[in-house]
């Protein structure tokens with residue numbers, strides 16, 4: 001099949017083989033941490049130090065992690081595919097851009113950025129955050145938070161994402177469990193516009209019966225699939 005317009009949705013399974021833990025799988029971080037405390041605006045208001053304690057080591061760890069062969073294959077797809085490629089990621093790590101992907105939406109925000117709860121400025125950030133961190137924009141202390149989307153907050157750039165889903169002819173879902181809305185509903189949008197839908201996942205996802213599927217580790221199945229797609 002020939003395609004002109006690809007939307008790729010990526011999730012934790014893509015980065016798992018770069019050594020970054022997944023959030024929802026068995027043994028994922030939500031089995032060790034209370035998400036109400038560390039990943040909600042209310043948790044941050046109650047105990048910001050606890051939130052920083054959770055995200056600081058993750059920010060450090062992702063800075064040390066490198067892209068894997070699946071990230072690199074997707075960057076190559078964007079570069080060499082003759083049509084449009086938009087990647088929408090649920091991941092907050094920066095491994096896709098590190099691999100070279102440029103047309104990328106971080107719908108759940110970015111761990112390598114911080115945002116001020118007072119003036120709203122968003123800045124790239126490499127070090128740790130503390131309750132004493134001052135905002136470079138307005139000078140307020142105590143309100144600098146990871147620029148990520150928490151439970152109860154709106155995912156980013158949804159208009160742009162739905163617009164792309166409405167025009168794509170291939171929808172690729174990679175390393176995502178298919179349980180988290182709104183991303184879990186993207187396949188319905190894409191299929192509504194007549195797109196072909198392919199899932200590349202370690203195991204079948206919740207919505208697996210909607211897809212033409214390939215199963216296996218991302219670092220194995222993604223490069224193989226991209227090669228085939230580029231070969232036409």
Ligand SMILES: [Zn+2]
Nearest residue numbers: 116119135138
């Ligand atoms: Zn500020």
